Amino acid sequence: MKILLKIRFVGTNYAGYQVQNNAPTVQGELCRAAEQLFGGRCDVTGCSRTDSGVHANMFCAAVTNHGSNILETTVPTEKIPRAMNAFLPPDIAVISASEVEDGFHPRYDVKSKEYVYLIQNGGERDPFMADRCLFYPRSLDTDKMNEAAKKFVGEHDFAAYMAAGSKVESTVRTIYRASVTRDGGMIRFSVRGNGFLYNMVRIMTGTLIAVGGGRISPDQIPSITQSLDRKRAGSTAPACGLYLNDVEY
Amino acid sequence: MKILLKIRFVGTNYAGYQVQNNAPTVQGELCRAAEQLFGGRCDVTGCSRTDSGVHANMFCAAVTNHGSNILETTVPTEKIPRAMNAFLPPDIAVISASEVEDGFHPRYDVKSKEYVYLIQNGGERDPFMADRCLFYPRSLDTDKMNEAAKKFVGEHDFAAYMAAGSKVESTVRTIYRASVTRDGGMIRFSVRGNGFLYNMVRIMTGTLIAVGGGRISPDQIPSITQSLDRKRAGSTAPACGLYLNDVEY
Numbered sequence: 001m002k003i004l005l006k007i008r009f010v011g012t013n014y015a016g017y018q019v020q021n022n023a024p025t026v027q028g029e030l031c032r033a034a035e036q037l038f039g040g041r042c043d044v045t046g047c048s049r050t051d052s053g054v055h056a057n058m059f060c061a062a063v064t065n066h067g068s069n070i071l072e073t074t075v076p077t078e079k080i081p082r083a084m085n086a087f088l089p090p091d092i093a094v095i096s097a098s099e100v101e102d103g104f105h106p107r108y109d110v111k112s113k114e115y116v117y118l119i120q121n122g123g124e125r126d127p128f129m130a131d132r133c134l135f136y137p138r139s140l141d142t143d144k145m146n147e148a149a150k151k152f153v154g155e156h157d158f159a160a161y162m163a164a165g166s167k168v169e170s171t172v173r174t175i176y177r178a179s180v181t182r183d184g185g186m187i188r189f190s191v192r193g194n195g196f197l198y199n200m201v202r203i204m205t206g207t208l209i210a211v212g213g214g215r216i217s218p219d220q221i222p223s224i225t226q227s228l229d230r231k232r233a234g235s236t237a238p239a240c241g242l243y244l245n246d247v248e249y
Numbered sequence: 250m251k252i253l254l255k256i257r258f259v260g261t262n263y264a265g266y267q268v269q270n271n272a273p274t275v276q277g278e279l280c281r282a283a284e285q286l287f288g289g290r291c292d293v294t295g296c297s298r299t300d301s302g303v304h305a306n307m308f309c310a311a312v313t314n315h316g317s318n319i320l321e322t323t324v325p326t327e328k329i330p331r332a333m334n335a336f337l338p339p340d341i342a343v344i345s346a347s348e349v350e351d352g353f354h355p356r357y358d359v360k361s362k363e364y365v366y367l368i369q370n371g372g373e374r375d376p377f378m379a380d381r382c383l384f385y386p387r388s389l390d391t392d393k394m395n396e397a398a399k400k401f402v403g404e405h406d407f408a409a410y411m412a413a414g415s416k417v418e419s420t421v422r423t424i425y426r427a428s429v430t431r432d433g434g435m436i437r438f439s440v441r442g443n444g445f446l447y448n449m450v451r452i453m454t455g456t457l458i459a460v461g462g463g464r465i466s467p468d469q470i471p472s473i474t475q476s477l478d479r480k481r482a483g484s485t486a487p488a489c490g491l492y493l494n495d496v497e498y
Contacts, residue, residue: 008375010377081373082386090374090380091376091379092376093373093376095373096373123344124330124331124334124343125334125339126342127257127258127259127339127340127342128381130339130340131339137331
């Protein structure tokens with residue numbers, strides 16, 4: 001068998017998910033904790049690469065013995081979260097663990113993912129949300145932002161919302177749901193799709209901020225998308241407001 | 250005139266509110282920001298001393314010119330929060346500023362203060378709440394905790410809930426309201442009183458945890474209080490779960 005972990009982490013102190021030399025990463029911490037708990041070398045495979053400073057309310061990763069497709073352990077599956085958490089730093093936690101088939105792949109088998117982007121808009125910046133949202137003091141029209149977000153829904157070529165210079169076979173993705181809501185001073189952009197290009201949610205967010213501020217109208221979104229031109233979309237919103245919120249298999 | 254600031258801060262990175270040599274403090278940061286904004290030396294007087302690691306959803310502090318009872322400035326009062334925030338670190342923010350009389354004292358004029366203590370009870374530890382609550386995995390009975398909290402209400406000698414070795418003229422305080430509520434896995438102890446002894450809320454919290462775990466019954470609270478004996482009360486809960494939540498003048 002193989003073990004699939006559901007994880008939450010605060011991304012602030014990490015150079016993203018994926019292991020790098022000379023920088024702390026979430027994968028590196030998970031791997032270290034798994035090796036302390038299970039003994040021997042382990043591989044940890046995540047559901048996605050996340051950038052430096054991006055957070056996860058729910059991230060999925062599989063643990064196996066190094067170079068193997070399975071995990072051999074006597075630790076009961078339901079005890080794994082608490083046991084792993086004893087070896088993990090305070091800003092990463094395993095929420096649950098489940099057994100999956102040997103052939104299961106945490107990235108290739110994803111059906112959809114949901115991202116959330118938080119923008120504090122109104123009032124003074126909240127110190128409890130520092131590095132956990134974008135503080136944007138100028139007034140934003142969330143009705144217009146929501147109207148614009150709906151135009152992302154469907155199967156489209158999202159090249160206009162991909163970081164310049166990224167390489168990928170196809171820039172076509174399907175967005176199933178997208179919405180912008182406001183709760184007091186906090187604006188929440190939620191978007192679910194079958195996959196996302198590099199920086200796609202952050203560029204969508206920058207575009208929605210331009211809509212909320214009146215510089216782009218919601219009706220312009222389809223033509224921006226169709227242009228496939230990165231320069232027509234908004235700027236890339238900072239990583240600190242972005243959360244991987246759900247992963248569906 | 251004198252300026253009263255309402256402040257929020259995450260206490261994790263500070264050795265408490267009050268200025269100390271060789272340690273970052275909230276007062277030190279406020280003073281430095283005030284001097285950058287208003288020019289010249291400033292005094293900042295807080296509503297309370299808070300311990301290292303304690304947070305504030307609302308803290309009040311007055312700013313004056315050094316050695317004076319007033320603040321001379323051309324900065325319009327309503328512009329002060331945004332302007333101060335530009336000089337403050339991300340984990341401290343001024344929420345609002347108002348003009349108060351020259352004779353106003355932010356500590357002596359307090360009518361009541363409310364503290365909140367957060368306990369995560371159930372599930373795995375939440376990385377987004379690391380250093381912002383106590384993670385207590387064993388099951389706690391919040392009905393019993395609430396019943397016990399109600400016994401704190403009234404004018405009592407709270408010596409049993411004061412850190413051993415503290416010196417104070419009187420250990421009599423009045424608690425106006427106290428309650429324990431649960432929202433999912435998060436337990437919230439709220440207590441409002443006319444004043445609090447050193448570590449009083451944290452010792453009350455430790456006592457309520459003993460009640461929630463069945464080691465002390467709610468009916469024993471009055472006799473623990475009457476004993477004036479610190480050893481009869483529960484242990485001191487860690488600072489990280491404590492928030493100054495409101496200050497009333």
